[in-house]
Amino acid sequence: MVSSSVPSCSVRSTRTAISTVVPTLAAALLASVAVALALALSLGASPASAQDAATTEESIGGRLAFEGEAVAGVTIVVASTDGSATFETVTDADGAWLVVLPGPGTYRVELQVATLPEGIGLRDPERSSLELRVFENSTSAAIFALGEPQEVESDLLRRILQGTLNGLKFGLIIGMTSIGLSLIFGTTGLVNFAHGDLVTVGAFLAFLLNVTLGLHLLIAAPLAVIGGAVIAGALDRGIWRPLRARQTGLIAMLVVSIGLAFVLRHVVLLFLGGSRQSYMDFTLQSALDIGLVRVQPVELWVMGLSVAMLVAVGLMLTRTRLGKSMRAVADNRDLAASSGIDVQRVILSVWVLGGALTAVGGVFLGMIESVDYLMGFRLLLLMFAGVILGGLGSAYGAMLGGLVVGLVSEVSTVWFSSQIKYVWALGVLILILLFRPQGLLGRRERFG
Amino acid sequence: MIETLFFDALRSAVGPTAASYALLAVGLNLHFGYTGLLNFGQVGFMLVGAYGMAITVSVFGGPLWLGVIVGVLAAVVLSLLLGAPTLRLRADYLAITTIAAGEILRFLVRNTGSDALTGSVFGLRQFAGDFYALSPFPPGDYLGPLRFNANRLWVTLVGWGLVTLLSLLVWALMRSPWGRVLRSIREDEDAARSLGKNVFLFKMQSLILGGVIGAIGGMVFVLALQNLTPEMFLPQVTFFAFAIMILGGTGTVLGPTLGAVVFWFLLTGLQSGIRSVVDSGAIPGVAGGQAVGAVSLIAVGLLLMVLMIRRPQGVLGNREELRLDVS
Numbered sequence: 001m002v003s004s005s006v007p008s009c010s011v012r013s014t015r016t017a018i019s020t021v022v023p024t025l026a027a028a029l030l031a032s033v034a035v036a037l038a039l040a041l042s043l044g045a046s047p048a049s050a051q052d053a054a055t056t057e058e059s060i061g062g063r064l065a066f067e068g069e070a071v072a073g074v075t076i077v078v079a080s081t082d083g084s085a086t087f088e089t090v091t092d093a094d095g096a097w098l099v100v101l102p103g104p105g106t107y108r109v110e111l112q113v114a115t116l117p118e119g120i121g122l123r124d125p126e127r128s129s130l131e132l133r134v135f136e137n138s139t140s141a142a143i144f145a146l147g148e149p150q151e152v153e154s155d156l157l158r159r160i161l162q163g164t165l166n167g168l169k170f171g172l173i174i175g176m177t178s179i180g181l182s183l184i185f186g187t188t189g190l191v192n193f194a195h196g197d198l199v200t201v202g203a204f205l206a207f208l209l210n211v212t213l214g215l216h217l218l219i220a221a222p223l224a225v226i227g228g229a230v231i232a233g234a235l236d237r238g239i240w241r242p243l244r245a246r247q248t249g250l251i252a253m254l255v256v257s258i259g260l261a262f263v264l265r266h267v268v269l270l271f272l273g274g275s276r277q278s279y280m281d282f283t284l285q286s287a288l289d290i291g292l293v294r295v296q297p298v299e300l301w302v303m304g305l306s307v308a309m310l311v312a313v314g315l316m317l318t319r320t321r322l323g324k325s326m327r328a329v330a331d332n333r334d335l336a337a338s339s340g341i342d343v344q345r346v347i348l349s350v351w352v353l354g355g356a357l358t359a360v361g362g363v364f365l366g367m368i369e370s371v372d373y374l375m376g377f378r379l380l381l382l383m384f385a386g387v388i389l390g391g392l393g394s395a396y397g398a399m400l401g402g403l404v405v406g407l408v409s410e411v412s413t414v415w416f417s418s419q420i421k422y423v424w425a426l427g428v429l430i431l432i433l434l435f436r437p438q439g440l441l442g443r444r445e446r447f448g
Numbered sequence: 449m450i451e452t453l454f455f456d457a458l459r460s461a462v463g464p465t466a467a468s469y470a471l472l473a474v475g476l477n478l479h480f481g482y483t484g485l486l487n488f489g490q491v492g493f494m495l496v497g498a499y500g501m502a503i504t505v506s507v508f509g510g511p512l513w514l515g516v517i518v519g520v521l522a523a524v525v526l527s528l529l530l531g532a533p534t535l536r537l538r539a540d541y542l543a544i545t546t547i548a549a550g551e552i553l554r555f556l557v558r559n560t561g562s563d564a565l566t567g568s569v570f571g572l573r574q575f576a577g578d579f580y581a582l583s584p585f586p587p588g589d590y591l592g593p594l595r596f597n598a599n600r601l602w603v604t605l606v607g608w609g610l611v612t613l614l615s616l617l618v619w620a621l622m623r624s625p626w627g628r629v630l631r632s633i634r635e636d637e638d639a640a641r642s643l644g645k646n647v648f649l650f651k652m653q654s655l656i657l658g659g660v661i662g663a664i665g666g667m668v669f670v671l672a673l674q675n676l677t678p679e680m681f682l683p684q685v686t687f688f689a690f691a692i693m694i695l696g697g698t699g700t701v702l703g704p705t706l707g708a709v710v711f712w713f714l715l716t717g718l719q720s721g722i723r724s725v726v727d728s729g730a731i732p733g734v735a736g737g738q739a740v741g742a743v744s745l746i747a748v749g750l751l752l753m754v755l756m757i758r759r760p761q762g763v764l765g766n767r768e769e770l771r772l773d774v775s
Contacts, residue, residue, distance in 0.1 A: 079569050081679070086570045108569060110560075129560075191540045193488075193547075243757065251486060251539060255694070255756045258488070258687055262749025270742035377683070381551055384544045419559045426548045433541060434533040 059139045060109060060132060061098035063091075066120050066146040070095030075112040076142075080105055081131070090115075098139075106133050106275055109142040116146070123147035133275050156414070158292045163411040165293050169368060171386075171406020172306035177361035178383045178390075178398035179313060180232075180354020186330030186393030187347050188244065190253050194235075194261035195358065196380025197268075200373060202228040202359025203366035204268045210279050217281040217367075225359045232355020235260070236348050261377070269373040276370040302364045309360060310399055313353075317395055326350055330393055382409070382422065385429035391442020400440060404428070449724065457717035459594045464672035466712040467607025468494075471665030472689040473696070473704035474614050475658035480690075481699035482622060483654040484634035486539045489530070489546030490662045491685040492553050496522035497663025498670040498681075499557060503565055505575035512578035516667060523663035527656040535651045550683055558678035571677030579603070579671050600672070607668045611705055614661050619701040621657075630654055684745065691752045697764030706763060719744050 060078055064071040072091050078099045079086040091097045101107065110129040113122060122128055123145040132140045181195045205227045209220035239260070243253055282298040317323035328336040329346045337343045358376075365375060386405040390397025409425040416424070432439065460466060472490050479485040500519030504510040510518075530549055534542040557566040566572065583602035590596045596604065621627045629650050632640045641647050670676040688711070696707025722740045755762065 077570075081569075191543065248757070251484075252756050252760055254486065254540065254543065255690065256753050258690070259749045259752030259754075259756065262684070262687060262752065263746050266742045266745040266749065270739060270746070273738060381548050384548065388541070388544065417559060417561055420555050420561070423552050423555050426552050429548055430533055430545060433537065433545060437533075437537050437541065 058101045058104050058134045058136065059098055060101065060107060060134060060142055061096065061139055062142040062144065063097070064095040064111075064144060064146060071117060071120060071146065073115065073117070075115040077110045077112065079108050079110070081108055101134060104134050104136045104138075106131060107140075108132075111144050120146050131276075159414045160411065161291075162293045163414045164407065165295060167407035167410030168403070169299055169303050169406070170410055171403035172303060172310070173361045173364050173402075174379065174382050174386050174406050175399040175402025176306055176309060176313075176364075177358045177379060178386045178402045179395050180350070180357050181383055182387045182390070182393055182398035183326060183330060183350045183395055184354055185387070186395075187326070187333070187343075187350050188240070189250050190240065190257065193254065193257040193380070194264060195354075196376035196378075196383065197261045197264035198228060198232060198355055198358040198376065199362040199365065199379055200268050200376030201231060201264055202355075202362030203371045203375060204272055204362075204373075205359070206363045206366060207272065207277060207279065207371045210281065211277070214280075217279050220279075221360075221363045224363055225356050228359025228362070229352045229356035232358070233348060233352040235355075236351035240351075241344060241347075265373055265377060272371070272373055274373065276372045278370050279366060282367055296368075299368050302368055306364065309357070313357070314396070314399075322346070322349055326353075327395075330395075378422070382406070382425050385425050388429055388437075388439055389432050391439030394439070394441045397439055397441035453717060453720050453724070455593050456720045457713045459596075460716035461709045461713035462594070462604065462608075463596075463712070464600065464603045464607045464668060466708045467604060467611055468665045468669035468672070469689055469692055469712070470611045470704050470708035471607070471614065471668060472662050472685070473693040473707060474611065474618060475661035475665065476686075476689050477693050477698065477700075477704050478618055478654055478658035478661065481693065481703070482618075482627065482634060483630045483651060483658075484539065484637075485535075485651060485655060485658075486543040487546050487655070487658070488543045488683075488686055488690075489548070489550035490659075490689050491681050491683060492530075492546065492550035493523050493526060493659040493662035494666030494669065494685065495550070495553050495557070495681040496526050497660075497666035498676050499566060499572075500663070501667050502572040502575040502670060502676055505578065506572050507565060512575075515575065519663050519667055520660050523659045524656050527652070527659040531652045531655045535648055535655065547683060547686070550681070550686065554678050554681050557681075566678075569678060571675055573675045576671050576674040603668065603672045607672070610664060610668065611708075614664070615701055615705060622701070626650075626653075684748075687752065688748065691748055691755070694752065694755050694760065694762050697762035698760070700762070700764045703762060703764050710763075715744055715748070718747055 062076075064074055070091075070093065072093050072095055074091045074097075075088060076091065076097050076099070077086060077088050078101070080102075085102055087099045087101075089097050089099050108129055108131050111122070113128050116122075127144070130142055130144075132142055134140045177195070177199050180198075181192060184190055184192050184195070202224055206217065206220045206224035209215045209223055210217050213220075215223075239256070240253070243256065248256075285296040285298055287294045287296045315323075317327055325336065325341045325346045326349065328339075328341060329343055329350075333343060336346075361379075362376065365379065369375070382405050383402070386401035386403075387398050388401070389404055390399070390401025405425045405428065408428055409421040412421050412424040472494060475493065476487060476490050479487040479490075497519040500522035501512075501515035504515035504518045505512055526549070530542070530545055534545045556562060558569050560568050562568060580599050580602065583598060585598040585601055587598045590598070590601045622631070629640060629645050632643075633645075633647055633650055637647055640650075669680070673680075692707035692711045693704055694707070695711055696703030696705065719740050722743050726739055
């Protein structure tokens with residue numbers, strides 16, 4: 001049942017939320033404008049386009065308020081993301097705080113929750129730390145929405161359900177991107193460490209078409225998927241097939257894939273920059289309250305399409321001639337070759353299919369989270385966990401394992417910090433290797 | 449300008465960072481070059497070594513020697529944890545587990561929950577005092593155009609001293625029966641097993657020893673910088689070490705040292721070169737710092753690929769000895 005809708009980015013509930021957040025927001029904006037003005041004045045109204053880096057000033061500031069009242073004495077810590085500098089400050093009697101920074105860049109702002117007065121908490125306990133990008137000569141506002149501390153007990157069911165939903169959403173994407181990884185391993189024996197970066201490339205292509213060229217995401221996304229498939233096919237033809245023909249060892253190929261991953265990842269860094277970006281469309285949607293959980297329409301679409309694609313791939317693998325030959329080659333390459341299957345062609349189609357699926361996963365991940373040059377690498381470790389859990393070489397195993405890994409990492413945030421949610425998923429990987437190294441759906445001889 | 453570029457590059461090639469990477473590569477060489485273990489998480493060993501030492505000294509106020517022992521023990525424990533589930537499986541399982549473990553460790557130390565112990569994202573400081581108190585050099589400028597100060601000279605000497613010592617150790621071990629077993633495992637695990645060798649045990653010993661050498665590399669690395677943060681332990685560190693090992697010659701004693709010097713000379717030279725080109729404004733619209741980082745990392749990736757395809761034995765290596773494969 002759909003009961004209400006509010007902007008999902010910062011607030012959780014309806015009228016009370018708006019009435020406290022709007023003043024907070026306004027206050028923070030006012031404070032930052034005032035700060036910027038004061039800075040401009042103190043710098044002797046230096047021109048905005050000051051060439052000399054020494055005269056530029058960047059800062060992060062904000063104002064903490066709860067139901068219109070300023071909240072003083074709260075400790076705020078600002079750290080540059082490369083860890084080179086940290087600053088600590090305390091909000092003053094007006095609830096305002098400001099940190100002058102050494103230069104532009106990305107900073108992590110953390111509100112020390114323990115220093116909040118009794119009876120006041122963060123509206124969203126997950127948002128005690130924010131990552132902000134500070135541009136030259138500007139002040140960024142860090143907005144912390146305060147509210148009543150949440151009563152964890154009564155929320156438990158809701159949080160478990162929300163975690164499960166997020167886990168499904170994330171797990172479907174992991175499963176979809178892992179199919180290629182698993183099938184490539186099955187058909188060629190290569191553990192492709194560049195697979196995660198194919199995800200990044202897909203998301204980045206869509207970003208280029210959508211944001212740089214201004215195409216609607218509904219057009220940009222399919223083009224990016226085609227691009228991802230072409231790139232993956234080209235990699236097979238250009239690098240992997242010649243290496244296979246030279247009978248290069250698998251370990252050598254593995255190291256080559258690491259080098260390739262490096263190249264792909266940092267080409268994206270060169271053009272995209274180091275910060276997180278989002279697409280132009282379907283962002284900041286109003287979230288729907290469905291029963292106990294909240295979900296944005298775009299997330300529902302992503303989940304629905306992911307399920308549809310997984311089903312389609314499953315049908316393709318069992319019903320079509322190409323799908324059957326893919327499974328045959330993955331099962332036993334020599335036998336497949338001797339029964340007349342063109343193995344190199346099948347391998348190429350596995351790469352193309354895998355490339356398309358990773359690009360879809362990348363675009364979906366970019367839609368529900370953000371696009372950045374490390375997104376694929378972060379996902380790769382979870383893909384490995386999923387693929388090994390499900391059984392290396394098996395496409396269905398990859399789907400199942402991906403789902404489990406997504407669920408484990410998201411549901412863990414109900415009880416543990418979300419900063420270490422991937423740790424649990426990777427812990428599952430180590431456990432499965434200890435007790436059932438062939439994975440849930442894998443066969444024993446695969447790991448020999 | 450060429451002269452500053454050259455001295456920049458040389459300064460980095462003989463400096464403490466190159467020495468710590470040489471140590472990482474010596475450990476990796478023992479794993480990969482001599483035993484055939486695919487360790488993609490050498491940075492994890494480096495991390496536990498560095499954090500083990502720094503936490504002992506800066507959080508608990510212990511002496512430096514105790515910190516070093518704690519760091520080494522941490523590396524031993526990590527090897528046991530990683531090796532037990534994976535060393536009986538195919539080589540690629542170890543690769544996946546180690547790369548994951550390196551990231552798990554980094555997530556854990558930067559997590560707010562471990563703030564009291566590791567300083568989370570802010571890292572740790574003030575653990576290098578004891579080390580620099582041992583320095584015999586009075587303050588001043590050393591090594592002419594390289595402009596090393598006394599502290600840098602001291603940590604550089606210790607770093608390269610350790611590289612020499614541990615390379616000699618590896619050389620001696622590889623001439624021993626123990627080393628011959630390792631190499632036979634690399635060549636043909638089943639053959640070694642059929643001769644009655646406990647392959648798992650030998651692999652584990654190799655993993656532990658190489659991991660400890662990596663941990664020592666981590667200690668030198670953070671002692672030189674006099675602070676540590678989680679962002680120093682990104683997965684790319686391992687791949688720099690891989691590039692160094694392959695560049696110098698996988699499975700050779702001098703390979704890691706030579707590789708580290710050449711790699712850091714090239715990398716720093718490239719970075720300074722790009723920086724001066726970008727700063728001169730020759731390429732419009734490219735932001736300085738980002739481009740330098742991105743282009744040099746692309747170059748490392750290409751280096752790794754081309755070396756592995758064209759000359760997998762590196763500068764010094766012997767191609768015949770090294771026919772690695774997943775077995």
